Amino acid sequence: MHEFFPTHVYTSVLQRGGSRDLNRQLLNEGRQLRADDAAGRRWSAKNYRGGYTSYGSSHKLHRMSPTFQDLERRLKRHVKAFAEAVDWDLTDRELAMTDCWLNIMSRYAVHGLHLHPLSTLSGTYYVQVPAGSPGIKFEDPRLDRYMAAPPRSGHARPKNRPWVTLPVVAGQVVLFESWLRHEVASHPTAAERVSVSFNYNWF
Numbered sequence: 616m617h618e619f620f621p622t623h624v625y626t627s628v629l630q631r632g633g634s635r636d637l638n639r640q641l642l643n644e645g646r647q648l649r650a651d652d653a654a655g656r657r658w659s660a661k662n663y664r665g666g667y668t669s670y671g672s673s674h675k676l677h678r679m680s681p682t683f684q685d686l687e688r689r690l691k692r693h694v695k696a697f698a699e700a701v702d703w704d705l706t707d708r709e710l711a712m713t714d715c716w717l718n719i720m721s722r723y724a725v726h727g728l729h730l731h732p733l734s735t736l737s738g739t740y741y742v743q744v745p746a747g748s749p750g751i752k753f754e755d756p757r758l759d760r761y762m763a764a765p766p767r768s769g770h771a772r773p774k775n776r777p778w779v780t781l782p783v784v785a786g787q788v789v790l791f792e793s794w795l796r797h798e799v800a801s802h803p804t805a806a807e808r809v810s811v812s813f814n815y816n817w818f
């Protein structure tokens with residue numbers, strides 16, 4: 616059996632030795648941003664109920680803050696590893712970060728199924744993930760072509776399942792192609808789930 620056309624999801628710790636200092640700094644700046652960003656809080660109340668995201672207001676944080684710029688620098692080798700795994704030819708082209716924004720999920724916040732249009736590579740870095748907090752759930756991009764496929768067995772291998780949830784922890788990076796639909800289920804705990812998401816583009 617050949618297996619063609621895989622869907623790649625990359626995951627790694629950001630750096631060996633942990634990211635406690637970086638995470639503390641991102642958390643402090645993130646909470647300060649939420650306090651200062653009235654436009655973002657309004658946008659979130661409409662589009663991200665129960666949570667705060669700077670997606671609608673401050674979505675170039677890597678250009679605004681040395682801390683987020685530092686995160687961008689540390690992500691470079693991971694982006695390179697992804698590009699190598701999928702054999703992208705980036706000769707004379709640079710896969711550059713175009714957007715970088717913050718997400719804070721409070722209790723019962725949900726991040727509905729979505730993809731990232733107008734981008735090539737997307738991903739998330741996890742700053743704080745309380746115990747019991749959901750991972751990131753991916754949907755098979757071919758779901759609408761399955762037509763009459765039978766349901767999967769309860770023991771189906773992850774590669775054959777139409778949905779896969781990847782557990783996440785603080786200090787972890789996840790990367791995937793921007794067309795891959797994903798969601799985060801309801802966050803059940805009072806402690807906040809904090810992450811930084813980003814897009815890359817090559818043109």
Ligand code: FE
Pocket residue numbers: 729730731797812
């Ligand atoms: Fe997303």
